[in-house]
């Protein structure tokens with residue numbers, strides 16, 4: 001792969017601006033960014049589907065006076081996701097943080113439903 005760094009007048013590496021990138025580098029960057037955009041779209045659609053499911057769980061829990069959070073279930077989900085992350089060569093700590101972030105939002109939604 002070609003470098004986008006050129007040497008400045010003082011001998012230090014000067015970074016190229018976005019406007020003067022080599023054409024082949026530009027094409028490769030565009031190809032990768034197109035894939036990133038597709039993946040981001042898939043993530044958004046998958047999260048939307050997940051929140052549709054958890055909304056139903058929220059109504060079910062509220063109707064049956066069940067607590068919004070289920071720490072035992074969460075522990076099993078985290079263990080499973082960490083294993084999956086490891087197999088997929090994704091940092092398990094990152095996978096755990098992401099799941100906790102999503103679940104915290106779900107619990108907030110459950111609490112809103114329970115109050116309504």
Ligand SMILES: O=C(O)C(=O)C[C@]1(C(=O)O)C=C[C@@H](O)C=C1
Nearest residue numbers: 054057069070071073074103106
């Ligand atoms: O499975 C549940 O009981 C849920 O409410 C869903 C969910 C989740 O988002 O996966 C959210 C909160 C619970 O603490 C555990 C899991």
